[in-house]
Amino acid sequence: DFGYGFGSRGNGLIASASSAVIPGLVLRLRYQEISTSSDGSTFRIELSPNINVQSGISGADTRFDRLRSRGGLLIQPFFDNNGNGKRDKGEEIYVEEPDLLLLLNNKSITSFRPDIRNNGIFVKLDPDTYRLDLDPAGYPIDWKPEESAYAVEVVPGSYTPVTVPMVLSYTFAGVVTDTTGEAVQGAKVEAVPVDSGKSIFSITNGAGVFYLEGLQQGKYNLLINGESAQPNQIEIKPDSEPFQELNLSILLKP
Secondary structure, three states, X not given: OEEEEEEOOEEEEEEEEEXXXXXOEEEEEEEEOOOOOOOOOEEEEEEEXXXXXXXXXXXHHHXXXXXXXXXXXXXXXXXXXXXXXXXXXXXXXXXXXXXXXXXXOOEEHHHXXXXXEOOEEEEEEOOEEEEEEEOXXXXXXXXXXXXXXXXXXXXXXXXXXEEEEEEEOEEEEEEEEOOOOOEOOOOEEEEEEOOOOOOEEEEOOOOOEEEEEEEOOEXXXXXXXXXXXXXXXXXXXXXXXXXXXXXXXOOOOO
């Protein structure tokens, strides 16, 4: 650019030139024969940033719109010590080995690049309804979830919380024998809750061994092939051991 300037100390030629040396930086050269403060000539070199403000706003808006259009899940498996189905103060969130514990739409949770934190597992997802399954391979020792599958809805702009209570799980194992002391193979050993809940059963192997796994606190009636076993009842209390040995006998019908 060329021009001719007039000032209080005279007049003279003014020239300037600029060039982008690298993206985002501009080199400016400026020559003045006279200025408002001096009657001498000056020459100046400037290096300054060149930011396209409008395109910056547009890019940010695009990212923000994309963020607003997505949602996610906040998955919180926790140790439900009192069995009330709610996370109370002091009940720890379990975030170890989520790749073994959690399946989302039949895929490992790691396929969705989760953000694992102390307060839960964050997963960014598009709005939709998803199936969340808990794989027994990832259950913490002596614990199991109250529910093993969930249908969850993801909405734009927020994380849908999914609390997963984990309750203590008890196992009883032993041998079924008849009145002669012989092991009984292929017998159905069943634990039936006295109050309410799901029955647990096991089939004895060739040595008469059974495993009743996944029992919870409460009283159970014990059956062998639909008949009362000896002993015929067990009670699991809060201070009961997670694994107990229990041998059963069955009366042979005449």
